[in-house]
Amino acid sequence: MDRPIVACVLAGGTGSRLYPASRSDRPKQFLSFVGGRSLLARTMDRTAFADERYVLTRDSFAEAIHEHAPEAGVLVEPAGKDTGPALVYAAWRLRHRFEVEPVLVCLPSDHYVADDAVFSRRLERAAEIAVETDGLVTMGVEPTRPATGYGYISPAGDDGDTGTDSALSGGTETDDYAAIDRFTEKPRRETATRLIESGAYWNAGIFAWTPSALLREAAESPLAPLVDALEEGNPDQGFEAIDAVSVDYAIMEQTADAYVTPLSVGWDDLGTWDAVGRVLDGNDGENEVVAGDVLSIDAADNVVAAPDAHVSLLEVEELLVVAFDDRILVGPRGASQRIRTIVERLREHNAF
Structure with a gap:
């Protein structure tokens, strides 16, 4: 591909559902659950193929980013208002850094991936698709269970309907993506089962696009005031003018230029203790031990994380x-x- 690829890793959240390991001054992307390397550092390893790499974060975390990703540039968002404003801001900041407009691959910093090499190849392919289509590309993970905590992406079939006869049914690099028919956010288990049977994918929140493509679509979205302010060189004003909103809700669910390509690799979002226990080492055969010394008597299916106890x-x-x-x-x-509810209560008393 004749365009540079730029990786943009999102690392501005605190990870409230991983409380009490994750706190206001110790966000989950800086934590290490296995192997001694933080989630952010392991994510940066998967983006080594990119021509340049950046971490998008909040001001209070910016200095610590260098400890976990010394090879990366740091972008500081003016305010924490979810992934929609953050990714639009990153696109605006990065679009003119090269003689040729780059392709951005944007991904969270807190995912588990079973095979980094496969993952990296699929990210590179997503970048190619973004150039081929001049659209917005998202990666869909092949589901292994009817999870209710994830969103789902239904690809459109050749006849415009959703189903397993979609354009993703092929296996070559010319038919490995499809237009998106619809998004479904965190469905009930019965609905999740039907979605999987119809060929839907988990929404991993991993994207590829050119900056101009994202800014074009954002200009026709609830984030239009931010785009206008950015074009005027006033990002602070732009962030003040918009509400917090995810990129899926603000842009991906509205545009007609969104595409999905499959990510066929073991994957999980390490957003909850349940997920951490499910994928990381330390299973004692009956319980999932993330960290700590555990004595178990007639106890099963518990997740334990207590490194100092x-x-x-x-x-x-x-x-x-x-x-x-x-x-x-x-x-x-x-x-x-629901651990977020605990964190909200603690924040009310400045105790998070």
């Missing part, structure tokens, strides 16, 4: 037991998404 489990099942510093969290595994 001994935990004894007695006749309990499907619990989260997490202890970091002076904080302890105990709850059912099925409630891992």
Whole structure:
């Protein structure tokens, strides 16, 4: 490809669902759950193919980025307003850095990937598709279960309908993407099962586009005031003018120029303790031990993360037991998404 590829890694969130390991001054992208390297550092390893790499973050994290990604440039977003404004801002900042407009591959910093080499090749292919289509490309993970915590992407078929007869049914690099029929956000289990049966993919939040393509579509979206302000050279004013919104909701679900390409590799979003326990090392055969010394007696299917403590489990099942510093969290595994509620309460008292 005759365009430079620029990787843009999003690392501005705190990861509230991984409380108490993740705190306001210790976001999850800086944490290391296995192998001694942080989630951000491992993500940067997967983008080594790119011509340049940047980390998009908030001001309070910017200095620490260099410890985990010394090879990367740092972009500081004016305010934390979700992925929509962040990615539009990054596109505006990066579009004129090369003689030829680059292609951006944008990805979160907190994912698990089973095969980095396969993942990198698919990212490069997504960049090629972005140039071929002049559109917005997202990567769809082939589901392994009817997960209710993920969004789903339904590709359009050759006849415009959704289903397994879509353009993704081929196996060559000329038929490995399709237009997107629709997005479905965090469905019920029954709906998730039907979506998988119809050929839908998990929405991984991994994208490829040229800056001009994203800014073109953003100008016709709720982020138009931000685009206008950026063109006037006033990003602070632009962020003040818009509400927090995801790039999926603001742009991807609205545009007619969105495409999906499959990511056929073991993948998980390490956004909850349930996910961390599911994919990382330390399974003792009955419980998923992320960190710590655990004695288990007639206990099963629990996730334990307590690096500095001994935990004894007695006749309990499907619990989260997490202890970091002076904080302890105990709850059912099925409630891992609700840990944000705890964090919201703590923030009210400046205790997060």
